[in-house]
Amino acid sequence: RATPPEASAPAGQQAAPAVNGSVASANGAAAGLPAAAAPPPLVVIVVERHQHLRRELIAAIVVSSVAGVMIVLAALYSFFLWRRSRRALVDSKDTQSIDTARIAFVPMLNSFNSYKTSKKSAAVMMDYTSLEAATGKFSESSVLGVGGFGCVYKANFDGGFAAAVKRLGNETQSCQKEFENELDLLGRIRHPNIVSLVGFCIHEENRFIIYELMENGSLDSQLHGPSHGSALTWHVRMKIALDTARDLKSSNILLDSDFNAKISDFGLAVTIGNHSKGNIKLSGTMGYVAPEYLLDGKLTEKSDVYAFGVVLLELLLGRKPVEKTAQSQCQSIVTWAMPQLTDRSKLPNIIDPMIKNTMDLKHLYQVAAVAVLCVQPEPSYRPLITDVLHSLVPLVPMELGGTLRISPESPYATQKHSPC
Ligand SMILES: Nc1ncnc2c1ncn2[C@@H]1O[C@H](COP(=O)(O)OP(=O)(O)OP(=O)(O)O)[C@@H](O)[C@H]1O
Numbered sequence: 001r002a003t004p005p006e007a008s009a010p011a012g013q014q015a016a017p018a019v020n021g022s023v024a025s026a027n028g029a030a031a032g033l034p035a036a037a038a039p040p041p042l043v044v045i046v047v048e049r050h051q052h053l054r055r056e057l058i059a060a061i062v063v064s065s066v067a068g069v070m071i072v073l074a075a076l077y078s079f080f081l082w083r084r085s086r087r088a089l090v091d092s093k094d095t096q097s098i099d100t101a102r103i104a105f106v107p108m109l110n111s112f113n114s115y116k117t118s119k120k121s122a123a124v125m126m127d128y129t130s131l132e133a134a135t136g137k138f139s140e141s142s143v144l145g146v147g148g149f150g151c152v153y154k155a156n157f158d159g160g161f162a163a164a165v166k167r168l169g170n171e172t173q174s175c176q177k178e179f180e181n182e183l184d185l186l187g188r189i190r191h192p193n194i195v196s197l198v199g200f201c202i203h204e205e206n207r208f209i210i211y212e213l214m215e216n217g218s219l220d221s222q223l224h225g226p227s228h229g230s231a232l233t234w235h236v237r238m239k240i241a242l243d244t245a246r247d248l249k250s251s252n253i254l255l256d257s258d259f260n261a262k263i264s265d266f267g268l269a270v271t272i273g274n275h276s277k278g279n280i281k282l283s284g285t286m287g288y289v290a291p292e293y294l295l296d297g298k299l300t301e302k303s304d305v306y307a308f309g310v311v312l313l314e315l316l317l318g319r320k321p322v323e324k325t326a327q328s329q330c331q332s333i334v335t336w337a338m339p340q341l342t343d344r345s346k347l348p349n350i351i352d353p354m355i356k357n358t359m360d361l362k363h364l365y366q367v368a369a370v371a372v373l374c375v376q377p378e379p380s381y382r383p384l385i386t387d388v389l390h391s392l393v394p395l396v397p398m399e400l401g402g403t404l405r406i407s408p409e410s411p412y413a414t415q416k417h418s419p420c
Helices: 022-031 042-103 128-134 173-186 219-224 234-243 266-274 277-282 291-296 301-317 333-341 361-374 385-395
Strands: 143-147 150-156 162-168 197-203 206-212 253-255 261-263 322-324 330-332
Touching: 128 150, 128 162, 128 197, 128 206, 162 173, 173 197, 173 206, 219 253, 219 301, 234 253, 234 261, 234 301, 234 361, 234 385, 291 301, 301 333, 301 361, 301 385, 322 333, 330 333, 333 361, 361 385
Parallel strands: none
Antiparallel strands: 143 150, 150 162, 162 206, 197 206, 253 261, 322 330
16 A cells, blocks of 8 residues: 655644645545655645746736736827817817908907917907997097008007007908918017017908007107107117117107017018009108119118118107108108218207207217118118117117116216207
8 A cells, every 4th residue: 555645744734724625635636646646745736826826916917007007008199199189170270260361251259358379370369349349439539540551549458458459441452461461470479679469350341450559659750749759868769779670660660658669560561572662652661761672672681771770860860751841842861961960060960959969979970870871872881780789789778778888977867858
């Protein structure tokens, strides 16, 4: 008979933890088997069983972790797809709204606060009724000014927000073009010296462009209006010149409550090349247009420098770019001033009486020299606008954005108005 295995577990150990009756079956098998075929000891079986279970457990953990990670990834991917499709939808809606605005009418949103912005343009679509209410039904008393494209009204919205609303008639192609250009270009531009676009509105034949309000109106109305430039000191004038060294005319230079100058009609300025020479005369740009444009219809950066030179002359002399002479003929400020600008003994006598003797003479000569260069008939003789800027920065006091330090003792430190 075969000897029972020496390593048999003692009786007490038979009650040792058995897994699924394996102990009993192992004992039963041991009873009728030869020594060579003896089953492994119970401890080994239990250990093996434990190892097997551990492997199963690890496998289960690994599988569930992988599944969890995959679920998270799938969720993230679906979220990404959803976001992308939603953005595409919003974009297509925005494009549609701007494009539709060009062809037909856009359904108006209900109030001033409900608006839509586009990635392409920050133009805000406004409700006609709120514009009507804010301008007192476009009353005479809310008119800020009249331009070549229509009236500009002051709008006071609920909540104390004020803006300027330009109403464009729809009867001409150029109005529609200006409307589109303003929305396209101004809507994408944020610059401290360019008047900001607040929004737009389309109502029947009318197009409305809503701009930030420039409390001090245009440079043109400040210089040539009832106050005759009395609010504009020499230093403020130099600051305005610095702020606006671009293609300009003084009615397009608007002044906020602190006399910071900003350019308006940006869209029009860009497309001015499409205007006929006749239109330029009509829209009041005459006097700012460089001679080469009148000769061959070309506008270049140097034409902008010319226009800037004319504005600089307006600021210095307080005269309009084109004035009627006694014989009811027109004379340009350039032709009139040129001989006197280059003569230091005559120059102080032609300065705007509002600022006469309020500036350092050296500065006056410098600015006059810049103006003379800017309005040279030959474009290549005119300086670059960056050079113009560099020459003006040292003439503007530090508190106005330039680099000029003024000591309190300086006779020009606290000047507000001309002593004349
Ligand atoms: N944002 C604004 N804030 C305050 N006043 C403004 C504003 N925009 C225009 N104005 C006033 O309305 C006037 C007319 O402006 P508009 O831009 O329509 O024409 P313009 O620049 O004078 O001439 P044009 O149409 O020939 O360029 C300006 O001269 C200015 O007095």
